[in-house]
Amino acid sequence: xxxxxxxxxKERIRIGVLAFYLLQGLCFxxxxxxxxxxxxxxxxxDTRIWGLILFLIPVGKxxxxxxxxxxxxxxxxxxxxxxxIIGYGTALFLIGLSANIYILGASLVLFGIFWNLTDISLNTxxxxxxxxxxxxxxxxxxxxxxxxxxxxxxxxxxxxxLHIFQxxxxxxxxxxxxxxxxxxxxxxxxxxxxxxxENIEEVPRGEKEKKFRMPExxxxxxxxxxxxxxxxxxxxxxxxxxxxxxxxxxPPTLQIGFLVFMVMMxxxxxxxxxxxxxxxxKITIQIAGSFIFxxxxxxGLFPSVIPCSIGFMLVGLGISCIVPTIYSVVGEKSKTKxxxxxxxxxxxxxxxxxxxxxxxxxxxxxxxxxxxxMVIGVVGALIVxxxxxxxxxxxxxx
Numbered sequence: 390x391x392x393x394x395x396x397x398x399k400e401r402i403r404i405g406v407l408a409f410y411l412l413q414g415l416c417f418x419x420x421x422x423x424x425x426x427x428x429x430x431x432x433x434x435d436t437r438i439w440g441l442i443l444f445l446i447p448v449g450k451x452x453x454x455x456x457x458x459x460x461x462x463x464x465x466x467x468x469x470x471x472x473x474i475i476g477y478g479t480a481l482f483l484i485g486l487s488a489n490i491y492i493l494g495a496s497l498v499l500f501g502i503f504w505n506l507t508d509i510s511l512n513t514x515x516x517x518x519x520x521x522x523x524x525x526x527x528x529x530x531x532x533x534x535x536x537x538x539x540x541x542x543x544x545x546x547x548x549x550x551l552h553i554f555q556x557x558x559x560x561x562x563x564x565x566x567x568x569x570x571x572x573x574x575x576x577x578x579x580x581x582x583x584x585x586x587e588n589i590e591e592v593p594r595g596e597k598e599k600k601f602r603m604p605e606x607x608x609x610x611x612x613x614x615x616x617x618x619x620x621x622x623x624x625x626x627x628x629x630x631x632x633x634x635x636x637x638x639x640p641p642t643l644q645i646g647f648l649v650f651m652v653m654m655x656x657x658x659x660x661x662x663x664x665x666x667x668x669x670x671k672i673t674i675q676i677a678g679s680f681i682f683x684x685x686x687x688x689g690l691f692p693s694v695i696p697c698s699i700g701f702m703l704v705g706l707g708i709s710c711i712v713p714t715i716y717s718v719v720g721e722k723s724k725t726k727x728x729x730x731x732x733x734x735x736x737x738x739x740x741x742x743x744x745x746x747x748x749x750x751x752x753x754x755x756x757x758x759x760x761x762x763m764v765i766g767v768v769g770a771l772i773v774x775x776x777x778x779x780x781x782x783x784x785x786x787x
Contacts, residue, residue: 397576399521405576406511406518407533409470412566413507414537416477417626419562420484420500421538422545422647423555425630430555431490436758438490440750443627445494447742449501454739456502457509458732466513466728467577471570473506478566485559509735513728516720517580527720528665531713532658539651546648549641580728604733607722610779611715612737614674617772618711619741620748621681624765625650625704628749628758636692636758649698650705657709670714674776680707681769689763707769 397405433439461469480500487493515530541562548558625647633639633646664673684703687696715734723730745765752761 402576402578403518403522403526405573406514407530408569408573409474409511409577410515410530410534411537412474412569413477413511414534414539415541415562416474416481416566417504418538418541418651419545419559420481421626422542422630423549423558424627425634425644426549426555427484427487427493428631431487431493433490436753437750439631440746440753442490442494442497443746443750444743445497446501446504446627447623447739447746449498450505450508450742451501451739452498453502453505454509454732454736457506457735458729460506461510461513461728461732462726465580466510466517467579469506469510470514470577471574473503473510474566474570476503477507478563479503481559482563485556505735505739509728509731512716512731513580514577516716516727516731517578519717519720521578527717528658528661528710528713531709531716532655532661535651535655535658535709539648539655542648542651546645549644605723605725605730608719608725608730608733609737610775611718612734614711614772614775614779615715615734615738616741617768617775618708618715619738620745620768621685621704621708621765622712623742623745624685624749624762625701625708627746628761629701632688632758632762633694633697637694637697639694643694645694646697646701650701653702653705654709655705657706658713661710661713664710670718671776673710674714675773677707677710678769678772678776680704681772682766683769685762685766685769689759689766692759704769711772 428439433442457469477500480496480503483496484493484500487496512530515527518530519526545558548555629647629650630644633644637646639645661673664676668676680703684700684705684707686700687703688700691697691700716731719730719734720727725733748764749758749761752758752764
C-alpha cells in the first residue's frame with residue numbers, strides 16, 4: 390500500500406498504530422479489573438475451579454497460534470489487526486453477558502483467541518513501524534498498551550465503587566473501541582512496506598522441500614524468557630485483584646493491587662529506553678527479574694495493604710520491560726519473517742500462560758495463595774539466570 394506511506398507522515402502512522410495498542414490495553418484491563426466481581430456474581434468459591442475457568446483464556450490463546458501465523462502471513466498484519474481488535478472487544482462484551490460458568494468459559498476461549506490474534510498481528514505491525522523509523526520504539530508501543538491498561542484498571546476501580554454492573558461497563562468499552570478503530574484503521578501499513586527483504590532468511594535450495602526446519606536459537610532463547618514472563622503476567626493479571634480480596638482482605642475502596650501494579654508497569658515501559666541506554670538490554674532484564682523476585686516475596690511474606698502494594702509495584706516495574714525487549718530483539722536479530730518469528734516466539738511463551746492458572750489455583754487450594762505468589766517469585770529469579778546465560782540479548786551499551 391505504497392500510497393498509504395506517502396500520504397501520511399511517519400509520526401501520524403505511529404500514532405495510528407499506538408491507538409490500537411491503546412485499545413488492546415483498555416480491553417484487557419476492563420476484563421482484569423472486574424475478575425473478582427465476575428467470580429462473585431457467578432458464585433465460584435473454589436480456587437481450583439476458578440483456576441480451570443481462567444485456564445480457558447490461555448487455551449484459546451494457544452489454539453490461535455497456528456491460526457495467527459497463517460492469517461497474518463496470508464492476509465497481512467494491516468487486515469488482521471482490524472479484524473482481531475474488534476473480535477477482542479466483542480469477546481469482552483460476551484463475557485459481560487455471561488450468566489453462568491459455561492457461557493463464561495466459551496467467552497473466555499474466544500477472548501483468548503482474539504487476544505493472541507491481536508498480539509501477533511499488532512506486534513508484527515509494531516516491528517514493521519520500528520524498522521520504518523530505524524530505531525527502537527517498541528517500548529513506546531507497549532508503554533501505550535500499559536498506559537491504556539492503567540486507565541482501564543482505574544475505570545474498573547471506579548465502576549466497582551459505583552456498583553455499575555460489568556455488562557454496562559463492557560458495552561461502553563466496545564463502543565469506544567469501535568469509534569477509535571474507525572478513526573485510525575487507515576494508518577495501518579501493509580507488511581510489504583515495512584518488511585526488510587534483507588532481513589528475511591533465505592531457505593537453502595536443497596532444503597525447500599523440507600516441511601520442518603529447526604527455529605533459530607535466538608527465538609528459542611527469547612521464547613523461554615517470554616514463557617517465564619507470561620507466568621508472572623498471568624499471576625498478576627488474573628489473580629492480582631483476587632489476592633487483595635482474599636489474602637489481604639482489603640475493602641473495595643482499598644483493593645488497589647491491580648491498579649498500582651499497572652501504574653508501575655506503565656511507568657516502567659516508558660523508562661525502558663532510558664534503561665537500555667544506561668545499562669543495555671541484558672542488564673535491564675536482569676534487574677527486572679530481580680524486582681519480580683523481591684516483589685512477589687514481599688507480597689507473600691507481608692500480606693497487608695501497604696507491603697503488598699509495594700510488592701505489586703516492584704513486580705509491575707520488573708515485568709514492564711521484558712515482553713517489549715524480547716519483541717525488539719526479534720526485530721533486530723531474527724532472520725525469520727517477522728510474523729512467523731512472532732508465531733514461534735508465542736508458541737513457546739504461551740506455555741507460561743497455560744501453566745500459571747493451574748499452578749496458582751492448585752497451590753492456593755492446597756496451601757494458600759501467598760505461597761503460590763512466592764513460587765512465582767522464583768520465576769523472577771529464573772529470568773535473571775536465563776538472561777545471564779543466553780546470548781540472545783543485544784550487546785550491552787556503555
